[in-house]
Amino acid sequence: MLLPFAAVSAPKIELAYMVSSALFILGIKLLGKVRSARRGNSLAAIAMGVAMAATLWELLEAHKYSGTSWAFAAPSLAIGSGLGWWLAKRVPMTAMPEFVAVFNGMGGLASLLVAMAEVVLVADLSSRSPLAGLLQPATTSLAHHGGIEFAIAIAASVIIGGVTFSGSMIAYLKLAGKLNKNRFGPLGTIPLNVALGLLILGCSVWGCFVADTPSALWMANGLVAVLALVLGVGLTMPIGGADMPVAIALLNSYSGIAGMTTGFVLANNVLIVAGSLVGASGIILTKVMCKAMNRSLSNVLLGAIGESGSAASKEGYTKVKTTTAEELAPLLDAARLVIIVPGYGLAVAQAQHKVRELASLLEKKGCTVKYAIHPVAGRMPGHMNILLAEADVPYEQLFELDQINDEFSQADVVLVLGANDVCNPAANDDPKSPIAGMPVLNVWNARTVVVVKRSLSAGYAGIRNELFQLDNSLMFLADAKKALEDLVTELKAQ
Amino acid sequence: MPLALLAAEGGSGSMPFLIVGLWVLLLAVFLGIELIQKVPPTLHTPLMSGSNAISGITIVGSLLSLSSDYPIPGMILGAIAITLAMVNVVGGFVVTNRMLGMFRERPEVKK
Numbered sequence: 001m002l003l004p005f006a007a008v009s010a011p012k013i014e015l016a017y018m019v020s021s022a023l024f025i026l027g028i029k030l031l032g033k034v035r036s037a038r039r040g041n042s043l044a045a046i047a048m049g050v051a052m053a054a055t056l057w058e059l060l061e062a063h064k065y066s067g068t069s070w071a072f073a074a075p076s077l078a079i080g081s082g083l084g085w086w087l088a089k090r091v092p093m094t095a096m097p098e099f100v101a102v103f104n105g106m107g108g109l110a111s112l113l114v115a116m117a118e119v120v121l122v123a124d125l126s127s128r129s130p131l132a133g134l135l136q137p138a139t140t141s142l143a144h145h146g147g148i149e150f151a152i153a154i155a156a157s158v159i160i161g162g163v164t165f166s167g168s169m170i171a172y173l174k175l176a177g178k179l180n181k182n183r184f185g186p187l188g189t190i191p192l193n194v195a196l197g198l199l200i201l202g203c204s205v206w207g208c209f210v211a212d213t214p215s216a217l218w219m220a221n222g223l224v225a226v227l228a229l230v231l232g233v234g235l236t237m238p239i240g241g242a243d244m245p246v247a248i249a250l251l252n253s254y255s256g257i258a259g260m261t262t263g264f265v266l267a268n269n270v271l272i273v274a275g276s277l278v279g280a281s282g283i284i285l286t287k288v289m290c291k292a293m294n295r296s297l298s299n300v301l302l303g304a305i306g307e308s309g310s311a312a313s314k315e316g317y318t319k320v321k322t323t324t325a326e327e328l329a330p331l332l333d334a335a336r337l338v339i340i341v342p343g344y345g346l347a348v349a350q351a352q353h354k355v356r357e358l359a360s361l362l363e364k365k366g367c368t369v370k371y372a373i374h375p376v377a378g379r380m381p382g383h384m385n386i387l388l389a390e391a392d393v394p395y396e397q398l399f400e401l402d403q404i405n406d407e408f409s410q411a412d413v414v415l416v417l418g419a420n421d422v423c424n425p426a427a428n429d430d431p432k433s434p435i436a437g438m439p440v441l442n443v444w445n446a447r448t449v450v451v452v453k454r455s456l457s458a459g460y461a462g463i464r465n466e467l468f469q470l471d472n473s474l475m476f477l478a479d480a481k482k483a484l485e486d487l488v489t490e491l492k493a494q
Numbered sequence: 495m496p497l498a499l500l501a502a503e504g505g506s507g508s509m510p511f512l513i514v515g516l517w518v519l520l521l522a523v524f525l526g527i528e529l530i531q532k533v534p535p536t537l538h539t540p541l542m543s544g545s546n547a548i549s550g551i552t553i554v555g556s557l558l559s560l561s562s563d564y565p566i567p568g569m570i571l572g573a574i575a576i577t578l579a580m581v582n583v584v585g586g587f588v589v590t591n592r593m594l595g596m597f598r599e600r601p602e603v604k605k
Contacts, residue, residue, distance in 0.1 A: 024548060025525065031544050032533040038594040041544050045587040048551065055557045064561040072573040073560045080580025087581070088588035093596075099589065100543050106582040107549040113575035114552055117559035120568035149512040252542055255549040260519065262555045267511040273522045274551040280526025281545045285538060375535060382538030389596040395536050 010061075014269075016054035021273040023047030028277050034395060051270050093390045094347045097380040101172040101248055104255045108164025111258035112225060115157035115265055119207075119221045122146075123214035141212040151208035153264035158221060159200060160258040162228025163235065168251050170236040175244055175379055181237070187230075188237030190302070196231040200224055238302060242344070242421070244379050246289045246300045253282020285381050292375035292401075294427075294438040317456055317464070323474040325486035328450060332487065333494045335412035338362055339404065340371045341441055342384045345418015345453065345480050354484035355417065356391040361491050371397055372404045372414075372441050374422035401439055411446040416467075418453065418480045424465045434463055444470055452476045452483045540593050547586025553579035 024047040030040025059065045065073070091099045119142070126140035142151035173179035186192045207220030239247045256278025263271025290297050332338065340359070346352060359369040371393065377384045385398060399407075408414060416423055426433040427440040443449050449472055456475070458464060467473055476483050533541050556579050559572030 025529070028526070028529050028545070028548075031541055032529060032537065034534070034536060034597055037537055037540060037597070038591060041540070041587060041590045041594060044544060044548055045583075048548070048553070048583055048587070051551060051554050052557065055554045059557065059561055064563065066562040068566075068569065069560040069562055072569050073557065073576060076573040076576035077580055080577040081584045083577075084581040084583065084585030085588055088585040088592065091589060093593070096539060096543070096589075096593075099585075100539075100546055103543070103546050103582050103586055104549070106578040107546065107552060110550070110552045110556055110575040110579040110582065113571045113578070114555035114559055117564060117568040117571040117575070120571060121559075121564050124565040124568070147512075249542065252546055252549070255546065259549050259551050262552050264512070264515050266555050266558060267515070268554060269515065269518050271551050271554060272515055272518045274548050276519055276522035277526040277529070278545040278549040280523050281530045281541060284527060284530045285542060288535075288538075373535065380539055381542060382535055382540070385536045386539045386593050386596070389593070389598070392596075392598060394598055398536060400535055 010058070013054050013058045016050060016057070017268065017270040020047045020050040020054065021270050023050060024270075024274050024277060028281070047274075051274075054270075092350075093352075093386055094350055095176075096386060097244065097248060097378075097383060098172050098175040100380060101168045101175055101251070104248070104251045105165045105168030105172070107255040108161045108168060108251075108258050110161070111157050111255075111262045112161030112165065112228075114262055115154045115161065116221065116225065118142075118154055118265055119217055123217040126212060126217070127214045141209055142207065142217070143209045144212065148208075150265065153261050154221070155204040155208050155224060156261040157258055157265055158225050159204065159228045159231075160254055160261060162225050163232035164251055164254040164258055166229040166232030167236040167247075167254070168232075170233055171239075171244060171247050171251060174236075174239075174241050175248075180241070182240065183237055187234050189234075193231060193234045196227055196234060200227045200231065203227060235301070239300065242376075242379070243293075243300050245376055245381050245383070246286055246293075246297070248380050249282050249285035249289055250297075250301075251282075253279050253286060256280075256282055289376055289381060292439060294435070317469050319469050320456065320475050321473065323450065323476050325476075325483070325490045328474070328476065328487060329490035329494055331448060332362060332367075332413055332491060333365060335362070335367050337368045337370070337407075337411045338413045338415060339408060339411045339443075339446065340369065341377075341414060341416045341419050341423060341443060342371065342373070342388065343377050343417060343419025343422060344379060344383075345420075347378060347383065347387055347418075349418060349480035349482075351417065351479075351481035351484055352387040352391040352393075354481055354488065355388070356393050358484050358488050358491070359393070359397075361488060369397065370399055370404065370407070372401070372408075372443075373398050374401055374419070374441055377419055377422055401441060405442050408442050408445040412448065414443045414446040414449045416443060416449060416451045416453075417484075420453070420458070420465055421463070423467060424463070425467055425470075426463065426465070429466075443467065444472065447472060449473045450476055452478065452480050454479055536597075540590050543586055543593065544590040547583050547590060550579045550583035550586060553583055 023043050027040045027044030030036040122142055122145045203220055203224045207224055211217045211220040256275045260272050260275025263275055362369050373384050423441045423443045427435045427438040556572050556575035560569050
């Protein structure tokens with residue numbers, strides 16, 4: 001950084017940043033309660049506005065924004081805001097995981113570019129130095145220019161930003177179903193990732209401490225950026241499709257950490273505060289997801305499941321009882337407590353409104369309807385909650401695993417909609433199962449379990465589900481939306 | 495310039511920014527963990543998209559890299575960074591607002 005901005009800013013600007021930080025903290029706090037969440041989000045948005053205004057104020061006051069600056073800044077601000085607004089307004093709730101993944105990536109790439117702009121600046125200074133190559137060699141390495149911490153912060157921003165960006169793009173492709181491979185040639189294997197990591201480390205040392213000519217600075221740090229992008233791909237590829245809740249949470253955390261390291265590059269506290277809040281949030285969500293699957297983070301990241309079990313999954317089921325809407329209607333008509341277990345299949349079938357319709361119908365008939373939400377149902381933390389919220393299901397009807405697991409025994413009917421592994425009895429009974437020990441919804445305790453599923457194929461974990469053959473299980477083999485439509489029609493006729 | 499020199503002109507006593515920054519980081523991380531542990535699973539998706547928008551705080555850095563100190567290539571990088579960060583910020587907050595608008599309490603009868 002050049003002198004005026006490297007310094008902690010003028011007190012009034014610092015105060016503005018402080019206000020912004022306080023608003024961010026308050027915003028996150030309010031985001032944690034359903035009643036105040038919307039206000040929290042608005043406060044965080046205001047905080048962002050304050051931070052941006054403070055920055056522009058600082059720049060304008062120091063006469064640092066030339067016509068060229070504005071010529072670049074104004075259209076970028078307009079295009080970015082417009083694009084963000086447009087995307088946010090048209091994305092369907094079912095596609096939220098993909099959307100969050102893409103946005104994560106944007107933040108990461110922005111951090112990488114900001115750090116690279118610093119490299120460009122330092123490179124420019126070394127070439128401009130009047131002494132360059134004359135009396136003494138131009139010794140403007142990053143560390144020489146701004147101190148060791150400045151250099152390390154730049155390298156960290158580039159690396160974390162790059163991994164966040166490419167990792168998020170892979171997560172997007174996987175979530176959108178456009179990529180199913182877990183590796184591509186050597187990409188995604190542990191040896192290559194380790195090798196990449198070491199190479200990045202080497203290049204970073206070169207870029208931070210050794211490179212002192214414009215071309216060397218460019219080359220070293222550019223190489224770090226490219227390698228970090230490749231590493232992001234390699235780290236995210238092995239993670240399986242249904243483990244994406246963990247991957248997105250982790251990438252979310254990375255994007256915060258990238259912002260935080262950029263704060264050290266720019267000597268700006270508001271970036272450190274905001275970045276670490278996001279980093280902490282992502283880490284906690286990651287932990288919650290891993291716990292919900294009874295797996296360690298490393299196990300998820302290395303993609304250990306999925307492959308191991310896939311062979312065994314093809315074995316047929318011998319005593320499955322299938323059912324139809326006509327058969328189910330009287331059963332539901334007489335039920336007094338129905339618990340609905342939604343899964344990813346519900347999102348795929350876009351059946352959330354139909355669920356609500358069926359539930360309303362049942363409620364009119366005097367039945368109590370509850371929803372049991374497994375923490376890893378869907379493709380991102382809380383995925384099912386927003387889908388059902390979109391369909392106007394009151395959130396008081398949504399129950400977490402611990403809250404509802406004892407209630408299944410009182411339920412007349414449990415309706416499993418496009419969920420599989422989260423209600424697999426093998427997790428409790430079979431210590432050798434890949435999902436052994438994973439907390440599951442004990443749906444089999446209900447009088448009747450109806451599993452709505454397109455086929456008997458294995459779920460994501462690639463293991464068979466004995467639930468399908470239990471005496472009190474009925475399989476309704478159909479697309480969730482179609483099945484619900486039929487049920488609603490039949491039930492109305494009752 | 496060495497960040498260690500900042501202290502003298504920045505008015506933060508004798509602490510260089512690195513140290514101040516690390517203090518801030520330490521406290522912010524603990525605060526973040528405290529705040530987020532209490533968030534119910536219902537709000538995990540909005541929390542994620544909202545915090546995602548907050549990670550667009552790099553917009554501050556992007557704006558700084560368009561200052562006239564930077565050579566044109568640096569400004570170009572900064573301009574791209576602004577665009578990306580703004581997509582992240584605006585899109586993130588708008589979509590979170592949209593999601594949260596859908597959360598409803600049970601309107602009438604309690605069973």
